[in-house]
Amino acid sequence: xxxxxxxxxxxxxxxxxxxxxxxxxxxxxxxxxxxxxxxxxxxxxxxxxxxxxxxxxxxxxxxxxxxxxxxxxxxxxxxxxxxxxxxxxxxxxxxxxxxxxxxxxxxxxxxxxxxxxxxxxxxxxxxxxxxxxxxxxxxxxxxxxxxxxxxxxxxxxxxxxxxxxxxxxxxxxxxxxxxxxxxxxxxxxxxxxxxxxxxxxxxxxxxxxxxxxxxxxxxxxxxxxxxxxxxxxxxxxxxxxxxxxxxxxxxxxxxxxxxxxxxxxxxxxxxxxxxxxxxxxxxxxxxxxxxxxxxxxxxxxxxxxxxxx
Amino acid sequence: xxxxxxxxxxxxxxxxxxxxxxxxxxxxxxxxxxxxxxxxxxxxxxxxxxxxxxxxxxxxxxxxxxxxxxxxxxxxxxxxxxxxxxxxxxxxxxxxxxxxxxxxxxxxxxxxxxxxxxxxxxxxxxxxxxxxxxxxxxxxxxxxxxxxxxxxxxxxxxxxxxxxxxxxxxxxxxxxxxxxxxxxxxxxxxxxxxxxxxxxxxxxxxxxxxxxxxxxxxxxxxxxxxxxxxxxxxxxxxxxxxxxxxxxxxxxxxxxxxxxxxxxxxxxxxxxxxxxxxxxxxxxxxxxxxxxxxxxxxxxxxxxxxxxxxxxxxxxxxxxxxxxxxxxxxxxxxxxxxxxxxxxxxxxxxxxxxxxxxxxxxxxxxxxxxx
Numbered sequence: 001x002x003x004x005x006x007x008x009x010x011x012x013x014x015x016x017x018x019x020x021x022x023x024x025x026x027x028x029x030x031x032x033x034x035x036x037x038x039x040x041x042x043x044x045x046x047x048x049x050x051x052x053x054x055x056x057x058x059x060x061x062x063x064x065x066x067x068x069x070x071x072x073x074x075x076x077x078x079x080x081x082x083x084x085x086x087x088x089x090x091x092x093x094x095x096x097x098x099x100x101x102x103x104x105x106x107x108x109x110x111x112x113x114x115x116x117x118x119x120x121x122x123x124x125x126x127x128x129x130x131x132x133x134x135x136x137x138x139x140x141x142x143x144x145x146x147x148x149x150x151x152x153x154x155x156x157x158x159x160x161x162x163x164x165x166x167x168x169x170x171x172x173x174x175x176x177x178x179x180x181x182x183x184x185x186x187x188x189x190x191x192x193x194x195x196x197x198x199x200x201x202x203x204x205x206x207x208x209x210x211x212x213x214x215x216x217x218x219x220x221x222x223x224x225x226x227x228x229x230x231x232x233x234x235x236x237x238x239x240x241x242x243x244x245x246x247x248x249x250x251x252x253x254x255x256x257x258x259x260x261x262x263x264x265x266x267x268x269x270x271x272x273x274x275x276x277x278x279x280x281x282x283x284x285x286x287x288x289x290x291x292x293x294x295x296x297x298x299x300x301x302x303x304x305x306x307x308x309x
Numbered sequence: 310x311x312x313x314x315x316x317x318x319x320x321x322x323x324x325x326x327x328x329x330x331x332x333x334x335x336x337x338x339x340x341x342x343x344x345x346x347x348x349x350x351x352x353x354x355x356x357x358x359x360x361x362x363x364x365x366x367x368x369x370x371x372x373x374x375x376x377x378x379x380x381x382x383x384x385x386x387x388x389x390x391x392x393x394x395x396x397x398x399x400x401x402x403x404x405x406x407x408x409x410x411x412x413x414x415x416x417x418x419x420x421x422x423x424x425x426x427x428x429x430x431x432x433x434x435x436x437x438x439x440x441x442x443x444x445x446x447x448x449x450x451x452x453x454x455x456x457x458x459x460x461x462x463x464x465x466x467x468x469x470x471x472x473x474x475x476x477x478x479x480x481x482x483x484x485x486x487x488x489x490x491x492x493x494x495x496x497x498x499x500x501x502x503x504x505x506x507x508x509x510x511x512x513x514x515x516x517x518x519x520x521x522x523x524x525x526x527x528x529x530x531x532x533x534x535x536x537x538x539x540x541x542x543x544x545x546x547x548x549x550x551x552x553x554x555x556x557x558x559x560x561x562x563x564x565x566x567x568x569x570x571x572x573x574x575x576x577x578x579x580x581x582x583x584x585x586x587x588x589x590x591x592x593x594x595x596x597x598x599x600x601x602x603x604x605x606x607x608x609x610x611x612x613x614x615x616x617x618x619x620x621x622x623x624x625x626x627x628x629x630x631x632x633x634x635x636x637x638x639x640x641x642x643x644x645x646x647x648x649x650x651x652x653x654x655x656x657x658x659x660x661x662x663x664x665x666x667x668x669x670x671x672x673x674x675x676x677x678x679x680x
Contacts, residue, residue: 076523087518103319
C-alpha cells in the first residue's frame with residue numbers, strides 16, 4: 001500500500017530561521033495521525049508545505065502520490081483544511097457558508113446540493129441551517145468548519161489544532177466525527193496540544209525545535225529507549241501529601257524528573273536509588289510504571305535541551 | 310485561463326451577500342460621499358465677491374464720493390465701514406475686520422480739478438492670495454474706468470475687449486469643482502471598502518482558509534472587485550444625478566461616454582484598494598493607507614491647482630495619480646462636451662494603470678504566504 005502523505009527530508013527556512021529541519025514521515029490511508037509540539041515548533045509550516053502554500057527549501061513530499069512541488073493546485077482539490085480560526089463567515093448563514101465552500105472547490109450545483117445534505121446529516125447541523133454563524137456556539141462553529149473542510153469529499157484532511165478552546169463535551173463529539181470519517185477511509189493529520197487527544201491517535205509524531213524527535217504508535221513511543229534510559233526506572237509515588245514529597249524528592253540523589261500527576265507523583269529515577277527512596281518516604285506507596293505519553297515527551301524534551309547546552 | 314481566475318464567481322456572490330447583509334456599512338458607504346458632495350459643492354466658491362473694505366476719506370468731495378460709489382458698484386468690494394484716521398485704518402486691517410482699505414487723500418478733489426494726477430491708496434491683505442489677486446485687479450479696473458471716463462467724457466471707447474468664457478459662461482465654481490469632486494469621492498469610497506473587505510478576511514482567518522482552497526489569487530481579487538465596482542458605479546450615477554439636479558451643472562457631452570470612460574478609473578482605484586489590502590495587517594492600517602491616497606489626489610491631480618503651473622517634479626508626480634486622468638475625462642465630457650475621440654488617451658492610461666495595480670496586488674498576495 002502506498003502511503004497517502006509522505007514527507008521526505010523536509011527542510012524549510014525563512015531567512016536565517018529554520019522552521020522545519022529534516023522531517024520525514026509516511027501516513028497511510030485511513031490513519032488518524034497526531035502531530036504534537038509546542039507553539040512555533042513548525043507544525044503549521046509543515047501543513048502549509050504539504051498543501052503547496054510554502055515551497056520547502058530542501059526535501060520533498062507527496063499527497064496521494066502527487067508531488068508537492070509540481071501539483072500544488074491539484075493537491076488543494078483533494079485536501080481539506082480546518083484551523084482553530086474556523087475560517088467561517090460570521091455574517092453568513094450555515095448553509096451560505098457550506099454553499100460558498102462548495103463553490104470555491106468547484107462542485108457542480110447538483111453535487112453541491114447532495115454534499116451539503118450529506119455533510120449536514122453527518123454534523124447534525126440541520127436545525128441551524130439558516131442561522132447566522134455569529135449566533136452559533138463554539139462547538140457548532142467547529143462542526144460547521146469541519147463540514148466546510150470536507151464539503152468536497154477530500155481523501156486527506158489537515159486539522160490544525162481543531163479543538164483549541166472548546167468545551168470537553170463538544171471536543172469529544174468532534175473527535176467522534178473524526179473517527180467516523182477515518183473509518184470511511186479519510187486520512188487525518190491532526191495537530192494538537194492535548195495529550196489525551198494525542199493518545200486517541202493511531203500514530204503520533206512529536207516535533208520539538210523544528211525537528212521530528214519521535215514517531216510511532218503510543219506503545220512504541222512508551223517503549224522508546226530514549227524515553228527509558230538504561231539504569232533508570234519510572235515510578236509512581238502515591239502519597240496524601242504530594243507537594244511536600246515532591247519538594248523533598250527533587251533534592252534526592254538520582255532523581256532525574258519528578259512531577260505531580262493528579263494525586264500521585266511520576267518520577268524518573270536511577271534504579272539503584274529506588275530502595276533508598278522507599279526508605280526515605282515510608283508512608284508513600286512506590287510502584288514501577290510504564291511512562292505516559294506526556295512522560296515520554298518531557299523526557300525527550302529534557303534530553304534535547306541538555307544536548308543543546 | 311479558467312484556472313487563473315478559479316473561484317471568481319463564488320467569491321463574487323459571497324461578497325454581494327456580505328454587502329447586502331451589512332446594511333449599515335452599505336448605507337454609510339453610499340451616504341457619506343453624498344454628504345461630502347453637498348458640503349464641498351455648496352461651500353467651495355472661488356468667485357470672490359463682497360470683500361469687506363474699510364474707507365478713510367480725507368477729501369470729502371463730490372469726486373471722492375463718486376470714486377467710492379464705483380468701488381461699491383463693482384460687487385468685488387463691500388464698503389463695510391469708514392474710519393477717520395490712519396491708525397484706525399491699519400488697526401482694522403490687522404484685526405482682519407477688513408481685507409481691503411481705501412484711503413482717499415485730502416487733496417484728491419483739488420488735484421483732479423487742476424488736471425494733476427490724483428493718487429488713491431488701496432491696501433490689500435495678502436494673507437489670502439486669491440482674495441488679494443482679485444482685489445488688485447478689481448481696484449485697478451475701477452481706477453482705469455474712472456480715468457477713462459474723465460479723459461474721454463461721453464465719447465466712445467476706441468477699443469473694446471469682449472471676453473467670452475466658453476463652457477462655463479457664468480464661471481460658476483460648482484461647475485468647476487463638482488465634476489472633479491466626483492473623482493475624489495469615488496476613489497475614497499471604493500479604495501476604503503475593498504481594502505477593508507480583504508483585510509477583514511485576513512484578520513478573521515478566512516483568508517488563511519481560502520489560501521488552502523483551489524481559489525486563485527486573481528479569482529479572489531477580481532471576484533471581490535466586481536461587487537465593489539458595481540457599488541461604485543451606482544454611486545457615480547447617483548452623484549451625477551445630484552450634480553445635474555441640485556447643483557444645476559449641465560452635462561454637455563454624452564453621459565454614456567462618460568460612464569464608459571469611468572470604468573477604467575473604477576478598475577484602477579479597485580486595484581489600488583487591493584494593493585493596499587496586501588500591505589495592511591489590520592483594518593486600522595488599511596484605513597490609514599486608504600486615507601493617505603486622498604491628499605495627493607486632491608492637491609496634485611489638477612482638482613484644485615492647475616497642473617501646468619506646478620514645479621516640474623510635481624507635474625511628474627501628477628502623471629502617476631489616477632485621479633489626474635479621470636478629472637480630465639470628467640471636466641472634458643461634462644463641461645466641454647468632449648467625447649471618446651478627444652479623451653481616449655486618458656481612458657487608456659487608466660486601463661493600463663488598473664491592470665498593472667491588480668497584477669501587482671495579486672503578485673504581492675501570492676508572495677506573502679510566509680510562515
